[in-house]
Amino acid sequence: MEIGQLYRSVRGRFREAGLETPDLDARLLVSAALDLPVSALLLQERDPAAPEAVAQAERHAHKRLAGMPVGRILGEREFYGRRFLLNEATLEPRPDTETLVDAVLDRCGAQEAPVICDIGTGSGAIAVTLLAERPLSRMVGVDLSEEALSCALRNAELHEVADRFVPVCADYTSALKPAADCPLGRGFDWVVSNPPYIRTSVLAGLSREVIQHDPILALDGGEDGLAAYARIVADAAQLLASGGRIALEIGYDQAGDLKKLLRHHDFVAIEIIRDLSGNNRVALARKR
Template structure:
């Protein structure tokens, strides 16, 4: 019978767990609990607890971790088994090749949101002094990722949550773009007075009905305000699309992340507001995930 981690001696070989066997132990626990990515989560938590890189983990896999590591791992494992997302345990999320601080006050940036970054950078190619507006910025990952790639671009990040903006400021400083990213608290455009080449947003788009079926790992840890899109999931899009034209420069564009089934509805909203050149892009799963549109005043 496997001895539970918290019942093992906390001293080197007496525990019977090397770094590698500790990782396997966690993987088994996570598999039995139905964790979606048990091996990855176990590896990330062991790396965080030991301070080892992925390469060092391979090289030092037969070493016995110090006693303090067991206490850290036990805490991490209990939190993960209780449903806490790996991002929140680690305190960061990797996004577009960079590490961003995340907390319960912000939505962790997802890989599919990188579509917005790629589309923005393609549109900014060859432009100088471009200005971008990130609505509902959260951790600031979208705006910061663009500014780190476009050295002369300027950004404005808006969020209703002061706590979220504090995280965005930290991330901007960490990635050396704080002097080019202004952050303001407000609801969508209420604090905006400038005009922009690009307006971007990953707004809340989950319907009230769908919210009831989300995994506890999502509803228990991600901020509700960053998820809930109203009865039809379109509340934020209606607000953004209705007001965006008066804040776009001539020939400016809007980039919006969307739910997998919202392409036709958001396209209709854009067409009603006289946007043109509307295109929909798919994520790696083949689902509609981003809409791009131009506004020619």
């Protein structure tokens, strides 16, 4: 079988199954099976595909048609132009979360060496990206899962920022000292997080790609979807230096609740940032 025939065969089945992005999924899975760049599917479409590569592509296709996301099949996902490894304890980083990274980078301004805390770091996609984009920054990545932290550390090593990344296994920020007791002499410049924010009652209605393959711990935001925010905002008020900022990914309908919560903890300069689809996606605020 030629490479082009293999790709078109997989693509056709994905289209017939009604997958959301059949062409892209087919390109990624077939090129991975062939161990070729995506561009080679066209440039080398008349070359023969090795039988073992064809068999691997068929295994990938079978898993995708069974509902497994491409990132889970390949064990990695692109985020902010970088490759991130995944494991069972981590969420797949979504493009919408790049809005949070952009918001933080845009507001760092001349602050070249911010000290940041990423709560619920998971794969480390946010933390590692910020470290890579701000080469003098330092990061504490907190997660309750040791398996997730292991993945985050591997990604930090992959992108050569591990010397500035400190993984901490803890329930939220229970292992961190408040700003007044911080050995740095001040608190964090930023607290960032993409916490679980889906209402418990909504979980059962999520797509099988999400509910069967993403860790529930990283999805379930409690009865009102605000449980994690209440803890993170309260903790951030203690951890941030004066004038420090908080940046949180939020659900499309949670802006009003987050504004109230941030005001309650004496945060000011509150902003709600929309993603490329026009949905509310990030809440930003500054500590007095």
